[in-house]
Structures are given as C-alpha cells and as structure tokens.
Amino acid sequence: MRQGRAKLAAAxxxxxxxxxxxxxxxxxDFSQRGFLETGVFLFPxxxxxxxxxxxxxxxxxxxxxxxxxxxxxxxxxxxAYFDTHGESDREIGLxxxxxxxxxxxxxxxxxxxxxxxxxxxxxxxKQFIRWGKTDILAPTDRFxxxxxxxxxxxxxxxxxxxxxxxxxQANTIDVVFxxxxxxxxVPLLKQRWAVLPxxxxxxxxxxxxxxxxxxxxxxxxIGVRAEYSFSFYNGYDNLPLYHGALLPAAVGxxxxxxxxxxxxxxxxVPLRWLTVxxxxxxxxxxxxxxxxxxxxxxxxxRQAGEWSFVAGYAGQAVVQHGTAVAYxxxxxxxxxxxxxxxxxxxxxxxxxxxxxVRENGAGMYVKPAWSQALGPHWRVTAGFALIRGRDGDxxxxxxxxSFAILxxxxxx
Amino acid sequence: xxxxxxxxxxxxxxxxxxxxxxxxDARQIVEESQRRGxxxxxxxxxxxxxxxxxxxxxxxxWITERLGSYGNSKTVIRFTAxxxxxxxxxxxxxHPDRASDQWMWTPAxxxxxxxxxxxxxxxxxxxxxxxxxxxxxxxxxxxxRLTGEETIDGAPCWRIEVRPRAAKxxxxxxxxxxxxxxxxxxxxxxxxxxxxxxRRLRQSDIASVQGIWTARTLEMTDLRRHSRTxxxxxxxxYNAPMHEDEFTVQALRRER
Numbered sequence: 001m002r003q004g005r006a007k008l009a010a011a012x013x014x015x016x017x018x019x020x021x022x023x024x025x026x027x028x029d030f031s032q033r034g035f036l037e038t039g040v041f042l043f044p045x046x047x048x049x050x051x052x053x054x055x056x057x058x059x060x061x062x063x064x065x066x067x068x069x070x071x072x073x074x075x076x077x078x079x080a081y082f083d084t085h086g087e088s089d090r091e092i093g094l095x096x097x098x099x100x101x102x103x104x105x106x107x108x109x110x111x112x113x114x115x116x117x118x119x120x121x122x123x124x125x126k127q128f129i130r131w132g133k134t135d136i137l138a139p140t141d142r143f144x145x146x147x148x149x150x151x152x153x154x155x156x157x158x159x160x161x162x163x164x165x166x167x168x169q170a171n172t173i174d175v176v177f178x179x180x181x182x183x184x185x186v187p188l189l190k191q192r193w194a195v196l197p198x199x200x201x202x203x204x205x206x207x208x209x210x211x212x213x214x215x216x217x218x219x220x221x222i223g224v225r226a227e228y229s230f231s232f233y234n235g236y237d238n239l240p241l242y243h244g245a246l247l248p249a250a251v252g253x254x255x256x257x258x259x260x261x262x263x264x265x266x267x268x269v270p271l272r273w274l275t276v277x278x279x280x281x282x283x284x285x286x287x288x289x290x291x292x293x294x295x296x297x298x299x300x301x302r303q304a305g306e307w308s309f310v311a312g313y314a315g316q317a318v319v320q321h322g323t324a325v326a327y328x329x330x331x332x333x334x335x336x337x338x339x340x341x342x343x344x345x346x347x348x349x350x351x352x353x354x355x356x357v358r359e360n361g362a363g364m365y366v367k368p369a370w371s372q373a374l375g376p377h378w379r380v381t382a383g384f385a386l387i388r389g390r391d392g393d394x395x396x397x398x399x400x401x402s403f404a405i406l407x408x409x410x411x412x
Numbered sequence: 413x414x415x416x417x418x419x420x421x422x423x424x425x426x427x428x429x430x431x432x433x434x435x436x437d438a439r440q441i442v443e444e445s446q447r448r449g450x451x452x453x454x455x456x457x458x459x460x461x462x463x464x465x466x467x468x469x470x471x472x473x474w475i476t477e478r479l480g481s482y483g484n485s486k487t488v489i490r491f492t493a494x495x496x497x498x499x500x501x502x503x504x505x506x507h508p509d510r511a512s513d514q515w516m517w518t519p520a521x522x523x524x525x526x527x528x529x530x531x532x533x534x535x536x537x538x539x540x541x542x543x544x545x546x547x548x549x550x551x552x553x554x555x556x557r558l559t560g561e562e563t564i565d566g567a568p569c570w571r572i573e574v575r576p577r578a579a580k581x582x583x584x585x586x587x588x589x590x591x592x593x594x595x596x597x598x599x600x601x602x603x604x605x606x607x608x609x610x611r612r613l614r615q616s617d618i619a620s621v622q623g624i625w626t627a628r629t630l631e632m633t634d635l636r637r638h639s640r641t642x643x644x645x646x647x648x649x650y651n652a653p654m655h656e657d658e659f660t661v662q663a664l665r666r667e668r
Contacts, residue, residue, distance in 0.1 A: 411495035
C-alpha cells in the first residue's frame with residue numbers, strides 16, 4: 001500500500017512538469033531546478049570498523065514547482081542516490097517516508113501542496129520546515145531531521161506534515177502537525193562514523209519508531225530593531241536513544257525515540273557593527289531514559305566587503321540525566337566555540353573555512369573548502385576536514401576520520 | 413539602482429516645465445523625476461552580464477516585482493539563472509524616513525536571513541550592485557545641490573550633488589546625479605565613499621513604456637574592483653495587479 005502511494009506521488013511529481021513543458025502558455029507558472037553531483041571522499045586513515053579509504057557518491061536531484069492557480073501551488077522533488085560504500089539501498093523502489101537505515105536509492109525529496117490567501121498560508125505534504133535563527137546549531141529547529149551518515153556534511157530531510165501560518169509581516173503564528181516522525185539518519189554501525197568499542201561485535205536491531213504525532217507552534221515578531229520568536233514543540237526527538245541487549249554472537253543495539261517537549265526562543269538584533277543572534281531551547285521528556293536539558297547558542301555575524309564572518313558559542317546545561325545512551329550530534333557539538341569565514345574572490349570563485357573547537361580542547365574539526373564555477377552550469381569544490389581530539393569527546397572520537405573531498409556539480 | 417540613482421531615476425516635474433530652468437532647485441528636479449516615474453507597480457525580467465576585472469563574463473537573470481512608489485515601495489527580486497542560484501530571492505521594504513529592511517531567502521538553506529544595515533555595502537550575489545543599491549529611498553532622505561549642467565550621451569543634463577542627511581545610514585558619503593532635461597530620466601549616477609568614486613551607474617536605452625520614460629539598460633561599474641554589470645530590462649510592465657501579501661517574509665519563503 002505504502003509502495004503504491006509512493007509511486008503515485010512520484011507520478012504526480014514527474015507528470016506535472018512534463019505536461020507543463022508541453023504547454024507553453026503555462027510556462028510562467030512552472031519552474032524547475034536540480035543538479036547532478038558526484039563526489040569522492042578520501043580518508044588517509046582506516047577506522048577499526050571500516051577499512052575503506054576512498055568512497056564515491058552521486059546524487060541526482062530534481063525539483064519542480066507548479067502554480068495551479070492563484071494561491072495554490074504544487075511542489076515536488078526526487079533524489080536518486082548511488083554510492084560505492086554501501087550507504088545506500090540497492091533496492092529499486094521509491095521511498096517516501098525515508099525511515100531506512102541506509103539512504104534510499106530513489107526517494108521523494110518533497111511533495112506538497114500549498115495554498116495562501118491573504119494572511120493565511122497552508123502547506124500539506126512532505127516539506128522542509130526550518131525554525132530558529134542561528135546557524136551553527138539551532139536548538140528550536142525541531143522539524144528538521146538530518147542525514148548523519150556523514151557527520152560533517154549532513155543534509156536536511158523533509159518531514160510529512162501539515163503547516164498553517166497566519167499573520168502579517170510583523171507578527172506570524174506558525175502551527176505544524178506532523179502525524180508520523182521522520183527520524184534523523186544515524187551512522188551505520190559497520191562504518192567509520194559509528195565509533196564503537198573495539199573487539200565487540202554489534203548488531204543493529206530493528207528500531208522502535210513512536211506511533212504518536214508531533215505538534216509545534218511558533219510566534220515570530222519582526223520589529224524595527226529586532227526579530228524574535230517563541231516556540232513550542234511536543235512530540236518525539238528525531239535523534240535516537242539506544243537499548244542494548246546481549247545476543248548469542250553480538251551486542252544488539254536498538255534505536256528508540258524518546259518523547260520530547262521543547263520550550264524555545266530565538267532572536268536576531270542587528271547592531272551598528274554586527275548582528276547578534278541567540279537561540280535557546282529547554283527540553284523535557286516523559287521517557288525515563290532521556291535527559292532533561294537546555295541548549296543555547298550565541299552567535300555574532302558580520303559581512304565586510306567580500307568577507308563574511310560567523311562566530312559563536314553553543315552551550316548545554318543538563319538538568320536531569322537519563323539512563324540510556326544517546327546519539328545526538330547537536331548536543332555533542334555543544335560546549336564548543338564555532339566559527340565560519342567565507343571570502344568571495346570573484347563571481348566564480350570563493351573560499352570558506354568552518355571550525356568547531358570544544359571548550360575543553362578535547363575535540364575539534366576544521367573544514368576549509370575552495371569552490372570554482374566553470375561556466376553557467378558546472379561547479380567544482382575541493383576541501384578537506386581535519387578532525388582531532390580524544391576518544392571520549394564527541395567530535396574528537398572521529399579523529400581517524402579526517403578526509404579530503406572533491407565534488408563536481410552540474411546544476412540545471 | 414542605487415538609492416540615489418533610484419531616487420533620481422524616478423523624479424517627475426510638470427510644474428518644473430512651467431518654471432524657468434534657472435528657478436528650479438535641485439530638489440524640485442529630483443522630485444519631478446520621481447513623480448514622472450511613479451507607478452503603482454512594476455514588473456520586469458532583468459538579464460545581467462557581469463564583466464569581472466579579469467575579463468571573465470558571467471550571466472545572471474532575475475525577475476523583479478515592485479509594489480508602491482518611492483519611499484514606500486516593496487520589492488522582491490528572484491533569481492531565475494544561473495541554475496545554482498535559481499530561487500534565491502531578496503525582499504526590500506522601503507521606508508520614507510529610514511533605510512530599508514531587507515531579507516534574503518536561500519532555497520538551499522531553507523531559511524530567510526535579515527540583511528543587516530552594516531552588511532549592505534556587500535555586493536549582491538556577485539553583481540556590481542550592492543544590497544544598498546537595490547533600495548529606493550524617498551527624496552526627503554537626502555540634501556540636494558544643483559552644481560551645473562553637462563551632456564551625457566548627447567543629452568543635456570542637470571548635475572546634482574546629493575548627500576544623505578546626517579541621521580541616515582549609507583555607505584555613500586556623496587552622490588552626483590545627471591538628470592536629462594528632456595525627459596527627467598537620470599542618465600548617470602556617481603557614488604562616492606569618503607571622496608573616492610566607488611560606483612558609477614549609467615542609464616541608457618531610454619524609451620516610453622506605458623507613458624513612463626524608462627531606462628532599459630543600466631550599467632553599474634565598480635571602480636575599485638574594476639568590474640561592471642550590465643542590467644537589461646525586458647518585459648517591463650507598469651501597474652500590473654499585485655497584492656500586498658506577496659511582499660512579506662512569509663511570501664519570500666514560497667519557493668518558485
């Protein structure tokens with residue numbers, strides 16, 4: 001049944017643009033974009049659970065937007081993904097819910113209908129919802145699961161939800177209902193981004209997904225001197241906790257997703273010399289194994305000529321400790337100083353560098369990249385990530401995962 | 413257009429025609445230029461060619477929609493090419509008494525970002541227009557002085573010196589505007605940063621579109637970077653029906 005729905009969704013997604021292309025008079029109501037990107041990762045060191053030193057991947061992304069009539073728009077997109085390291089499923093099928101351990105080879109990236117009239121906007125379907133204002137870490141961005149198969153280069157995943165936004169430019173209220181959790185994708189146990197005790201075999205048990213819905217609301221105010229929001233979320237964490245079980249030949253690890261309630265706020269204040277952004281969330285849970293904690297970010301931004309700078313601090317305060325092992329990159333990168341600088345050399349070339357340094361010095365990574373456009377469609381990016389630190393630290397534990405990357409993208 | 417350029421570009425003057433030229437002051441000329449260019453709304457497709465200092469040429473295109481007139485207008489600029497910036501959009505909300513508010517939407521990130529005032533000297537997506545140049549400020553935000561008459565592209569022009577009033581925040585300390593005497597269309601702007609000529613905007617290919625004299629080719633030169641951007645305005649329509657709710661941050665996020 002689910003597979004049938006997914007096929008129907010894909011058909012809608014693909015047929016709409018095709019029909020539009022055949023009808024020139026509707027051309028202004030139809031737009032499309034996409035890219036084909038191929039990348040190579042080179043790892044100088046092997047990891048205890050991964051002897052691979054080079055991996056390759058290709059992603060074809062296509063998105064289309066069609067305005068059916070004034071106020072009503074359809075949005076669709078698909079991803080086709082292939083890699084050389086077993087990170088993607090080899091099955092021929094179209095995934096809609098995107099809950100698998102591996103990346104699907106073919107997935108509905110987005111498929112939604114949106115309607116707006118006056119102050120009211122409605123959108124239903126698989127869509128991207130981003131909350132918050134800070135970039136380094138966004139504690140209130142609760143409807144934005146990510147693909148952490150590669151921790152340092154994690155893409156966002158869409159959620160299937162209904163969203164209503166009402167308001168004027170100055171004040172808007174955003175209400176989101178997500179009937180089924182879309183979890184973040186976590187590293188594969190047998191690959192280098194899962195760092196487990198050496199010598200112990202682990203098995204990935206079938207995860208337990210929660211059955212309940214997610215709900216969130218956010219009020220945003222845009223003022224002359226500042227923008228700020230207050231948000232509330234009640235549902236489940238898209239990052240898992242783990243149950244461990246002794247199996248005959250391995251230790252079984254089973255993911256489960258704790259209940260979560262969040263009270264959040266964010267603000268952006270442009271000052272004379274720089275922009276100050278702040279964001280904080282307080283998280284509680286009825287799941288006994290889960291922590292109660294607060295995450296907060298203070299960030300400064302400035303653009304000067306062709307330079308742009310972002311620097312800040314991400315902090316965490318644990319109010320109550322749970323008992324389960326958690327996988328949470330957003331909390332793992334807290335208590336860190338974070339910085340990003342980018343320089344635009346000319347219309348085609350740019351360089352940027354991003355770094356995270358733990359306040360106790362136990363872990364860090366630095367990621368410089370150089371990017372060059374070649375004509376109107378091609379772009380080549382080369383860079384590397386240097387990861388250093390101690391085993392007990394979240395980014396530090398990946399000290400054998402420093403890598404170089406080269407990607408070529410053809411955009412259309 | 414630079415705010416000064418924009419301000420000048422749209423001045424209008426019927427009353428000026430009834431008055432001897434020598435009696436006109438600079439403000440009247442500017443206000444008349446703005447009045448003549450006034451429209452309830454404007455929509456065009458912009459084709460841009462960016463000529464870098466190393467002779468490299470890149471092409472971009474965008475669709476611009478504007479609602480309202482100088483000082484109170486709202487503008488959305490949405491890139492349509494090249495492919496990698498397709499969908500990137502900028503919302504500019506102008507105010508009669510202060511600098512505009514600006515937000516940028518980047519589809520790849522899925523978030524909007526307010527462009528802070530101190531960041532508006534930055535070039536707009538690799539063109540030679542800065543974010544500030546995309547504003548349309550009210551004539552009352554500047555002081556004017558008529559400094560002479562010159563010919564630009566064979567057309568006699570008034571040369572007017574423009575300075576932002578003290579309370580206003582601008583990267584430019586001084587601008588000079590040349591306004592054509594025949595149709596009140598600004599032919600050229602020169603924008604100075606601390607007495608150094610930073611950007612020059614030339615406006616040409618002037619034609620009457622729905623009764624409004626309009627420059628359809630704008631060439632912005634960045635004299636510090638030695639680069640220039642030529643913007644050709646195509647499919648220009650004035651007074652097309654537009655709705656206020658299409659010019660909000662909320663609407664900016666509606667990808668197209």
